[in-house]
Amino acid sequence: LRQVDIQVLIHSTRHTSMMICSKLILIFCFLYVCFAYRSIDISFQSNGDSGLLTLPGNIFYPDNDAPSGGYPGAVLIHGSGPENRFETNTAQLLGVDLVPATPYQGDYCYNRYTTVQPFKNIAEHLADNGFAVMVYDKRSCTHLNVKKECKTKICLVPGETNCLNTTMLTFQDFVTDAINAVEYLASQTEVSVNPSEIAAIGHSQGCTIAPIVGASLPKNVNRVALLMGTGVPIGTTLIRQYNKAIQESYSIINSSICDLSVSYEKEIYESTVNSLPSLISTVVEANEAFPKIPNDPSPPYTHVTVPGLGAGPLIFFQQWFAATTFESNKNYISEFLDNNSSNRILTINSPNDLQVAPYDYLSLVQILSELNQNNNTQSHFTNFITHFMNPSDLLRPRVVTDVLDTLTSFLTWN
Secondary structure, three states: OOEOOOOOOOOOOOHHHHHHHHHHHHHHHHHOEOOOEEEEEEEEEEEEOOEEEEEEEEEEEEOOOOOOOOEEEEEEEOOOOOOOOOOOEEEEEOHHHHOOOOOOHHHHHOOEEEEEOHHHHHHHHHHHOOOEEEEEOOOOOEOOOHHHOOOEEEOOOOOOOOEEOHHHOOHHHHHHHHHHHHHHHHHOOOOOEEEEEEEEEEEOHHHHHHHHHHHHOOOOEEEEEEEOOOOOOHHHHHHHHHHHHHHHHHHHHOOOOOOOOOHHHHHHHHHHHHHHHHHHHHHHHHHHHHHHOOOOOOOOOOEEEEOOOEEEEHHHHHHHHHHOOHHHHHHHHHHHHHHOOOOEEEEEEOOOOOOOOHHHHHHHHHHHHHHOOOOOEEEEEOOOEHHHEOOOOOOOOOEOHHHHHHHHHHHOOO
16 A cells, blocks of 8 residues: 555534545545654754764654653664665666566566655554654765755865765764664653663664664663664675676576567666676675774775775774674674663564575574573564565555564564
C-alpha cells in the first residue's frame, strides 16, 4: 500500500456533511495507509572534528496524550553516504533481483530505478505505535546534495563556522552526532519522552554506531536495533557486494531469456563485469593496508580515495574499518548489554539483501548468540532487498511489514 500523510479538518454543523466526510476518510484509508501521528521540526548542535554544526530533523510522535513517564523514544542512525533524515535514495536494482525470471521475463533482464525513504516509513510506523522517533540530516549531507534537500554548507575558508570541513571529517563525527541526537531527544521539552527508554536504531553503517551510542549512554539507551548490520570489516562487505554484482551481470548477459537489444542496457552489465575486478583489487589492498598505516596525530589529515566508499581523510577510513571488525562489534555490544540487565539488542537481516550477504551478517548473529544471557538478544530473518524493500512490490516501495512489526515488537519487549 502507498503511504501518505493526511490531515483532515471537519468544520460543519450538518450531520449529513459529517457523514459524507467520514465515509470519504474511511474509503481513503482503505485505499492508502493512514497514520495517527504528529511531527515537529527540530534542530540540535553537534561539535565534531569537522566542525560545530546545527543538524536539522524531525520528531514523529503519537497523536494521543503521552503516558506519565513520557513516550518511549527512538533515534534512527543513518547508513553510509550523504543521507538526509529520511534516507531518501534512488535505488538501482539489477533485473535478476527484482522478480522471478518467469513470467516477468522483460523485467528480469533490465535495470530498474526506484525512490525509497526507509527512515520515513520506520518513523511513521513507530510513531503510530506509541513511540517518539527522531530523524536528522547526516553531517555529510550538504547543500551540494540537491535532491536530498540538505542545508549544511561546506567550509571554503579557514576559520568558517557552522559548516562542514570535509578535510577534517572523521568516523567519530558520526558517532558524536548520534550521541548528541539521543541526548537532545532525552532533554528537549516539546515532546514528552522518557529519557531512560530510548532505542538507538542503526541501518547499515549505523549498525556500527548504534552499539557505541548504547554503550556511551547507559542512562538513556535501553534498546539497540541493527538493520542490515554485519560483523566483518566494511572492506570485506564491499568486496562481496562487488563480486555479487559481477555474478548477476554475467547471469543476465548469458541468460537465454534476455535479449539485451537496447544498447545502453547491455553496456551497463558489460561495464559492471569489466570494471569491478579492478575495484575489488583496490579494496583488498585498502583492507590490508589501513590497519598498518599510523594515524595522523593531528590535522591536516592525509586524503585518500577508496573506490566504492568515496574520498576523504585517511583517518576516517581507518576509524571506520577498525570499528567494523568482529572484535570491535563484540566489545561495544557487550559493553551495552553489561550496562543494564534489562538492555536488549536485535538484528534484522535478509538472505536476499543485495548489500549484506549471509556470510557478513552471520558473524553478527554469532556475536549476539555468544553474548546472549536471559534472552537479551534477538536475531530475525525476513525477505527484503536493498533498503528493506519488498521485491514483489517495487512500484510502491516501502519498508516491508515484517521489518516494521518485528521492530515494534522488539521495542516493547520487556
